Amino acid sequence: MKIVLGMTVLVVSFAVIFALLGGAEANHMLVFGLLLAVFSGLVTIALAATAKIQAMRASFEPTPALTENKSYSFSNTTALQNFPSEEHRELASLRQDLRALQDLHxxxxxxLAALKTHMRLCFDHVRYHEEITLPRALAGQAGAIIIAAxxxxxxxxxxxxPDKAYLLAETINIWFAAGWQSIILWHG
Structure with a gap:
């Protein structure tokens, strides 16, 4: 409703200015056309900047770091001395090293799983921004973009x-003046 009202007010105001320029002695249509083009360009720039600002306001909250499930294992090197032979001690040492490597793995x-989860969530945020936030920001400005175009x-x-536009505006101005005079005479 606001868009329709805004477009109506804008069209009526520019039509009135157009008709009033037809009553001027000199042709100012070129200047009026340039002012319209500059005004619409500035409106388009403002809308693009506003849409960008709205899109940037989308809050991005990085996912919290997952708590690492660490398991600690302590090797008892003094227990290695209790084995009867050197081979048994080396085998026990290799078992301890193997457990340490399994824990590291x-x-x-x-x-790696936490990093994959974090990356997936980051890509979900980017996709949400591209597919939802930015189009909504641009869609909210559709009426103003249409008016600017x-x-x-x-x-x-x-x-x-400019010459044909001036002749048209002059004709409209004469038509409005004649209509206004007939309304005044009819009520008078």
């Missing part, structure tokens, strides 16, 4: 054909 696997088209037409 489990820790690395957990960190129409102003650009009208301004360009006025710049391309």
């Amino acid at each position: 489990a820790s690395a696997a957990f960190e 129409l102003l650009t088209l009208v301004g360009t037409a006025l710049c391309a054909l």
Whole structure:
């Protein structure tokens, strides 16, 4: 509703200005067309900046770091001395080293899973921003973008054909003046 009201007010105001320029002695349609084009360009720039600001306001909260499930194992090197032979001691030492490597592997696997989860969530945030936040910001400005595009088209037409636009505005101005005089005479 606001968009329709805004477009109506804008169209009526520019039509009145157009008709009033038809009553001027000199042809100012080129200047009016350029002003319309500049105004619509500034509106378009402002809308693009506003949409960008709205899109940047989308809150991105990085996922909290997952708590690492660390398991600690302590090797008892003094117990290695209790084995009867050197081979048994080396075998026990290798078992301890193997457990330590298994713990490191489990820790690395957990960190890799946590990193994959974090990356997936980051990509979900980016996709949400691209597919939802930015289009909503641009869709909220659709009416103003349409108005700016129409102003650009009208301004360009006025710049391309200022003499014909002046003759049209002069005719409309005469028509409005005659209509106004007939209303005054009818009520008077």
